[in-house]
Amino acid sequence: MLDILRLEGFRPVDIQSSLGVILIDGEVPTPEIVCCPQCAKPMYRHGYRSIECADTPLEMQPVRIRVEKPRYRCQSCGKTVTVELPFLDEKRRATRRLVEAIRKRCLKRTFRGLAEETGLAVNTIKNIALDLIADLEATVHYETPVIMGIDEVNLAGGYRGIITNLATNSIFDMLEYRTQAHMKPFFEKLPDREKVEWVCTDMWRPFKESFGPFLPNARLVIDKFHVVRMASDALDDERKKHQATLSQSERVKVKKSVRWLTLKRPASLIGSERKALDAVRELIPNLAEAYDIKEAFYSIYDAPDKTSAKQAFSDWESSLPDGRMEKFRKLAKTVHNHYEDIFAYWDAPYRITNAYTEGLNGLIKVANRMGRGYSYEIIRAKALYAEHARKVATGLVPVADTPEGTSTTGRLRKVEYGPYIPTLAEMSEDDGIA
Numbered sequence: 001m002l003d004i005l006r007l008e009g010f011r012p013v014d015i016q017s018s019l020g021v022i023l024i025d026g027e028v029p030t031p032e033i034v035c036c037p038q039c040a041k042p043m044y045r046h047g048y049r050s051i052e053c054a055d056t057p058l059e060m061q062p063v064r065i066r067v068e069k070p071r072y073r074c075q076s077c078g079k080t081v082t083v084e085l086p087f088l089d090e091k092r093r094a095t096r097r098l099v100e101a102i103r104k105r106c107l108k109r110t111f112r113g114l115a116e117e118t119g120l121a122v123n124t125i126k127n128i129a130l131d132l133i134a135d136l137e138a139t140v141h142y143e144t145p146v147i148m149g150i151d152e153v154n155l156a157g158g159y160r161g162i163i164t165n166l167a168t169n170s171i172f173d174m175l176e177y178r179t180q181a182h183m184k185p186f187f188e189k190l191p192d193r194e195k196v197e198w199v200c201t202d203m204w205r206p207f208k209e210s211f212g213p214f215l216p217n218a219r220l221v222i223d224k225f226h227v228v229r230m231a232s233d234a235l236d237d238e239r240k241k242h243q244a245t246l247s248q249s250e251r252v253k254v255k256k257s258v259r260w261l262t263l264k265r266p267a268s269l270i271g272s273e274r275k276a277l278d279a280v281r282e283l284i285p286n287l288a289e290a291y292d293i294k295e296a297f298y299s300i301y302d303a304p305d306k307t308s309a310k311q312a313f314s315d316w317e318s319s320l321p322d323g324r325m326e327k328f329r330k331l332a333k334t335v336h337n338h339y340e341d342i343f344a345y346w347d348a349p350y351r352i353t354n355a356y357t358e359g360l361n362g363l364i365k366v367a368n369r370m371g372r373g374y375s376y377e378i379i380r381a382k383a384l385y386a387e388h389a390r391k392v393a394t395g396l397v398p399v400a401d402t403p404e405g406t407s408t409t410g411r412l413r414k415v416e417y418g419p420y421i422p423t424l425a426e427m428s429e430d431d432g433i434a
């Protein structure tokens with residue numbers, strides 16, 4: 001029979017197909033002499049052990065192979081041995097090459113899809129994936145970010161801590177929850193933690209109190225987008241108060257909902273929206289005033305340097321109306337509470353923000369669509385070890401002991417910074433990581 005499997009150490013002798021599964025019976029070469037491992041005397045054939053296991057699919061159908069494994073017995077000491085089949089995986093009822101093929105695909109594809117394709121149980125696919133993840137954990141090393149982002153995303157049923165490299169736009173790590181219990185061991189075990197120079201995060205108290213000390217050279221900068229978002233929230237508060245007082249015809253005049261209108265920046269308003277904003281100015285001057293206050297707050301971030309930014313904030317605060325718009329007052333108070341860390345924005349080597357973390361939205365959508373089928377651990381691995389996205393943020397750096405001035409063809413070390421967020425987002429768009 002033609003050797004259709006080309007599986008070394010296995011010779012097919014019969015092929016059948018039933019219920020969408022290809023079943024191939026085969027033989028394995030039998031050694032001429034098997035010596036007893038205990039007394040070194042030749043052993044005698046002593047029956048068989050039947051083995052059935054899965055192999056890589058053929059004709060888009062699962063394949064199962066069946067073989068009789070010969071057993072041997074020692075006449076003097078009674079020991080029995082079974083010949084080992086090198087093509088079999090030790091842990092699964094599958095060939096080594098099938099396990100290898102699944103490892104290559106299990107972080108990109110669904111477990112269910114791979115189970116259908118190979119005839120293995122979903123749980124077996126999952127266990128192969130868990131073994132792979134353990135191997136990756138032990139071997140993959142991402143360079144500690146010099147500019148680190150810490151954020152929270154709602155992923156797979158919980159708010160997860162996302163640690164990013166802001167200089168390379170890549171994910172450095174993902175923690176099950178952004179709580180002290182999860183963050184503390186992360187910072188304690190972080191290699192090269194003295195390399196971190198900047199940490200960008202929201203107004204998250206525990207960072208400075210509990211984790212700052214682990215990063216002796218890091219300065220904190222509060223993420224711009226978390227700061228300005230509070231101005232948008234304050235405006236939205238005002239909008240809710242006023243919108244209810246509008247009559248039907250007034251509503252039409254300012255477009256059905258002023259929500260999106262008040263949240264947009266003036267530069268992105270199109271002609272008809274400008275007209276609607278003008279109508280807001282006429283009909284609800286207080287809301288227009290709140291809009292201008294929000295805009296003035298946003299423009300603090302246009303300041304070219306720290307001194308003028310502080311001045312812009314001070315001017316903005318003095319412009320707030322007395323006894324109204326409490327939310328903007330509250331915002332001013334929050335800025336004072338985090339004053340140095342907010343204005344550190346102008347001390348950083350460039351304008352550091354966590355904005356691109358928004359790029360993770362695609363990933364989040366896919367992960368949440370996958371629903372309960374995947375544990376947090378699997379979703380984390382799918383994001384953190386996505387091969388295609390990892391290639392982007394990979395480079396060569398001179399090894400530490402290379403004297404300066406040596407040519408770049410000298411001793412170089414491959415470094416990885418983690419999966420590139422824009423690529424990850426694209427992959428999740430076409431379900432590449434689902």
Ligand SMILES: [Zn+2]
Pocket residue numbers: 036037038039040041074075076077078079
């Ligand atoms: Zn023996």
